[in-house]
Amino acid sequence: MAKYITLNQAQKELSQLPDEIIDEPMIITDKDKPVIIAMSPSQLDSLLETIKILSDQEFCQQLKIGIKELNQGETISLEELKDELGL
Incomplete structure (x- = not known):
């Protein structure tokens, strides 16, 4: 505050x-x-970076989808992600 x-x-x-x-x-x-x-x-830099990120509509849409999936328990483990990416 x-x-x-x-x-x-x-x-x-x-x-x-x-x-x-x-x-x-x-x-x-x-x-x-x-x-x-x-x-x-540093506060100004942070605020400007936040504005820049939130002005990216595609990013915000993907973020909303990710949050919804997380809330619904639709996640994978780090090992599953590594396997999927071939790492």
Whole structure:
């Protein structure tokens, strides 16, 4: 869950913000409205990669099928997979 702080607090604590946003984004508000989201570069990279993956409709369809098969118990062992692939 993101932490909320006011714009005034963020200005006062600017040098400490990088340590505060390592694990989760921070939402900075002004007059009780969100105006800025601060996040670490690794969080941004992760978010952009997630967006890229989820924008691939074919991948998402295959993922849904895989989850459905898993939930229905339609799985094979690692050994069966190796045999099927000839490994």
